[in-house]
Amino acid sequence: MDLKEWFASRQKRKELQENIKQPLTTEEYCALWTQCFQCRELLYTKDLRANLQVCPKCQYHFRVGALDRIDQMADAGSFVELDAVMTSTDPLKFFDTEAYAKRQQEACRKSGLKEAVVTGIAAINGQPVALGAMDFGHFGGSMGSVVGEKVTRLAEEATSNRIPLIVVSSSGGARMQEGILSLMQMAKTSSALKTYHEAGGLYISILAEPTFGGVTASFAMLGDLVIAEPGARIGFAGRRVIEQTIRQKLPADFQTAEYLLKHGQVDMVVERANLKDRLSRIISYHDLSRTGPAGEPANGTVKSGQLTK
Amino acid sequence: MMATNEKKIIPLEFEQPLAVLAQQIEALERQLGDNPDLEGDIDRLQEQYTQLKKSLYVNLRPIDHLAIARHSQRPYSRDYFAIWDPGFIELHGDRTGADDEAMVGGLLTLGGIKMVAVGTQKGRSLREKQACNFGMPQPEGYRKALRLFRHADKFGLPILTLIDTPGAYPGLSAEEHNQAQAIAENLFELSGLTVPVVAVVTGEGGSGGALAIGVANRILMLEHSVYSVISPEGCASILWRSNDKVSDACQAMKMTAREILQLGVIDQVIDEPLGGAHHDYQLAASNLACAVVKQMTGLMKMSKEEVRRDRQNKFRNFGAFTEV
16 A cells, blocks of 8 residues: 555545534434334334334334335235326316325325325235225325225225235325315225125224224225224314314313224224234134125135135 | 295395395385386386396306305205105104204105105204204214115115205214214115115215215206315315315315216206295205106116116216326
C-alpha cells in the first residue's frame, strides 16, 4: 500500500464513521420503535412484527395489513392471489376537497396495495381455502366496486371449488366516493354468499380492528361462524354518531369484540397467535363433501380434511 | 289520515319566491270586493305564478330534491297502503320480542294482485314520530320485514317494499341487538327469494337501512326521492369536515332519482305531482300504483327460478372497475 492509497482509505473510513455517527431522523427512529396504544410500552418494531403485531406486554392487537395477515394465516408459499390488478374507474367523477382519482393514488402509495382487499386461494395447515384479507391502511378499508367484486368472486371461487371461505374484515364501511354503487356491493356480496351457503360451503368471518358500517352489515356478519380478534371494535354505527343520537354515555367496552361476545353476536374471541390453529381445527369438523344439495349422506366413513370434490 | 289537499302546504326554502307571490295574490283578492279594478293585476300575478311554478321545478338542485323527499307532509307508506287498499291487513311483530313501528307490513291488494307489502314509516305528529323513531328501524324492524318476506316466499305472494328512511337507527340497543346482522341477513335472504320483489324509494333511501328492504328485481324511485350510501350530512362532515357543505355532498354523491337511473342502478323514475307528492296524495298514489302493477305483472310471468336468478344477476352486475 503506498501513501496515496493509505490516505484514500483513511478518508473513506472517516466518512463511513461519520455516516454511522449521524443520529437517526425522527422518521427513522419512529419506524424503529412503536409505542403500544394501550399500555404505552415502547416496543422494538421488529420484535412486534415477529410477535404477529401483538404487544408482548399487554396483548394489545395492533392492526395488520392484508399481506401480513395472509402471511400469518396461510402456509408459507401457498397463497395464489386472484384478481390482483382490479382497480376502480371513478364512476361518479367524485370530487370533495380532492379528486377521488388522486385520493386513490395516495392510498396506493401509502399501503402499497391496489385495493382494500387481497383475495386468493391458500392452504391452512394443508387444507385448501379461499382467503380474503382487508387492509384498513388502504382507504380506511372501505368497500367500493373493487372490494365488492373481489369478495364476490372469492365466494364464487369457493363455491365452484367446494372449499371453505375465510374473510378477515377490517373496514370503515362502504366507500362514499363511489356513492350508490358502493352500497350495492353490500347486496352483491351477500347474494354471492347466499349461493355459497346453499351449495353447502363453510364461511368463517373474522372481524379485526375495526369493522364498521356497510361491511359489518353485509359479508362480515354473514359467517356460518364469526370470530373476533381481542379488543377489535366492531359495529354498525360509529360510537360518536350513537352518542350524538341518544345523548347518553356509552359503556367503555361498547362495540369491542368482548362486548359482542357477551351479547351473542360472535362465536368466539381468538388471540392472533392461536388463530391459524383454531381455524384449522374448526375446518376439520366441517366436511364439505357431505353438505349442500350434492352432498352425500353422513355415514361416518368420510375422512376428515377431505374438502375438494 | 291525509287530506292534505285542503291542508295548507308548508313551502320549502327554495319555494319562497312562489310563496311570496301567492301571498300577494291572496292579499289582492281580499281587496277585490272594494276595488274591482284589481282583477287585471290578479290575473297578471296568477300568470306569473304559474310560470314561476313551472320553471322552479325544472331545474332543481340535488339539495332541493332532498328537501322535497324530506318534506314533513310527504305521503308515507301507511298513506299509500290506505289509499290503495282500504282492506289492507296489517301484520305485526318480529316474533322474538318486539313490534317496530318504523317498519309496517301486511297483506295488500293492488291492481288485483294480492301481495305482501312492507315499508318504512315516519311519523306525522311528534308522538307518532317518536313511536316510529323518525323512520329509523331497529334490528327488530328488519327482522319483522324478514319474517314477512319468508311468509310471502312460502305462499308465492309477490313482495312490494316502500323505502323512506334516513337509515337504520344508530342506538345502544340497536347495536346490542346486532343491527348489522339484521341488515346483512335481509340482504342474504332477499337475494334467495323465489317470488317477485319490487322496491320503490318513495322519499329518503338512507344507506344500508334502506337497502335492507331494497334487494329487488325492480327498483323504482319517485321523481324527487333520493338514495345514497350515507346521509349527505354524514358525507359532508366526514369528507369536507364541515356541516355547511351538505349541498356539495348531495351534488357529489349523485343521489337523485334521475342520476341513479343514469348509473343503471334503478329501473324507472316515477313522475310526481308538480311540486312533489305532498301536493296531491291521490295522484302520487295512482302514479306509483300504475308503475308497480306494470312491473309486477311482468315479473309474475317468470318461473320461481327465473325470478330468483333475475334478481341475483341484477345485483351481480353492479360495480365499476377495470382489470388491466
